Amino acid sequence: MAKKIFSGVQPTGNLHLGNYIGAIKNFVDLQNKKDNQCIFCVVDLHAITVRQDPKELKNNIRETTAAFLASGIEPEKSIIFNQSLVPAHSEGSWILGCVARMGWLNRMTQFKEKAGKDKEKASIGLYIYPVLMAADILLYDATHVPVGEDQKQHLELSRDIAQKFNLDFKSPNFFQTPEPLIQKNFARIMSLKDGKKKMSKSDPSDLSRINLKDTKDEIVNKIKKAKTDNEDMPTDESKLNNRPEIENLLSIYSSLSNQNIKNTIEQFSNKNFSEFKAQLADIVVEIISPISEEIKRLEKDTQFIDDILLNGSQKAEKIAKLKVEKLKKIVGF
Numbered sequence: 577m578a579k580k581i582f583s584g585v586q587p588t589g590n591l592h593l594g595n596y597i598g599a600i601k602n603f604v605d606l607q608n609k610k611d612n613q614c615i616f617c618v619v620d621l622h623a624i625t626v627r628q629d630p631k632e633l634k635n636n637i638r639e640t641t642a643a644f645l646a647s648g649i650e651p652e653k654s655i656i657f658n659q660s661l662v663p664a665h666s667e668g669s670w671i672l673g674c675v676a677r678m679g680w681l682n683r684m685t686q687f688k689e690k691a692g693k694d695k696e697k698a699s700i701g702l703y704i705y706p707v708l709m710a711a712d713i714l715l716y717d718a719t720h721v722p723v724g725e726d727q728k729q730h731l732e733l734s735r736d737i738a739q740k741f742n743l744d745f746k747s748p749n750f751f752q753t754p755e756p757l758i759q760k761n762f763a764r765i766m767s768l769k770d771g772k773k774k775m776s777k778s779d780p781s782d783l784s785r786i787n788l789k790d791t792k793d794e795i796v797n798k799i800k801k802a803k804t805d806n807e808d809m810p811t812d813e814s815k816l817n818n819r820p821e822i823e824n825l826l827s828i829y830s831s832l833s834n835q836n837i838k839n840t841i842e843q844f845s846n847k848n849f850s851e852f853k854a855q856l857a858d859i860v861v862e863i864i865s866p867i868s869e870e871i872k873r874l875e876k877d878t879q880f881i882d883d884i885l886l887n888g889s890q891k892a893e894k895i896a897k898l899k900v901e902k903l904k905k906i907v908g909f
């Protein structure tokens with residue numbers, strides 16, 4: 577069945593292997609399936625929920641767009657745009673914010689993590705961020721939303737908002753309830769330094785992640801230094817219990833070589849760690865280095881990138897504006 581796909585990535589710099597494996601790689605696969613309609617958004621309105629340097633933000637919007645293109649998202653097949661160029665997102669988000677309940681937002685674990693101890697000082701934007709995310713998805717009648725595991729709760733909130741709106745305003749099918757598309761084994765790529773922590777752009781240690789713009793030498797070095805343990809390579813999946821670092825490295829290898837973990841375990845069961853790490857470094861370099869070089873090439877051509885975003889936003893605007901007009905009518909404006 578044809579799917580309507582929507583997903584977004586924040587332009588906050590340091591795009592990493594977790595973003596690639598958990599999200600962007602999947603975007604490309606979905607785009608290349610017949611009949612799917614895909615919309616991929618650089619969510620700059622989300623980015624300003626924490627303080628951004630204006631100049632850096634502009635560069636990061638272009639860099640994230642370049643990363644989409646370099647990874648294989650094609651503007652001829654998918655709509656690529658940045659959120660702030662389409663005012664319907666902000667308008668829709670306000671209306672949905674009047675449908676969502678405080679109690680629902682209070683449960684969002686990502687707010688708790690990001691706000692930290694001093695949540696009184698967090699921006700209101702950070703708190704209502706999942707409502708904006710619901711607007712992003714619902715305005716395009718998206719049926720499927722490819723994301724990493726960390727966005728699952730936000731997706732569930734989008735579904736709750738859609739259902740409550742439909743019910744409150746007696747408009748049974750106005751909003752679609754979107755399905756998350758979360759890849760089973762690759763939805764949570766972990767830090768290279770601590771297998772219990774998610775790979776994240778905000779980790780102070782650069783050695784914890786492979787950035788999409790890392791050089792070959794940096795990649796090789798980071799994999800060499802990645803944490804492992806003193807046991808042998810596992811011989812079957814049951815041997816992965818309590819070995820999160822090993823499981824993570826095997827997942828990365830499996831995703832990039834398009835095979836399941838079971839096959840990867842078999843492939844390396846009688847090898848030692850240094851052999852496995854060498855081959856892991858090879859495959860990461862093979863996949864990520866061309867992307868890295870292409871990002872660096874593309875982001876120099878700011879006019880080209882800006883044109884893609886402008887063009888994509890015009891297409892997105894057509895869809896989202898129409899939905900917001902209908903939404904306003906239902907609400908009584």
Ligand code: TYM
Nearest residue numbers: 583584585586594595598599619709723724763764765775
């Ligand atoms: P963001 O920008 O934090 O991350 C972009 C995508 O990368 C995934 N991801 C990971 N996947 C696996 N392992 C990791 N370590 C890892 N780190 C990040 C995220 O799950 C995400 O899919 N709120 C969203 C952006 C957003 C959005 C939307 C997504 C805004 N509106 C509408 C879908 C639909 C976010 O902050 O993603």
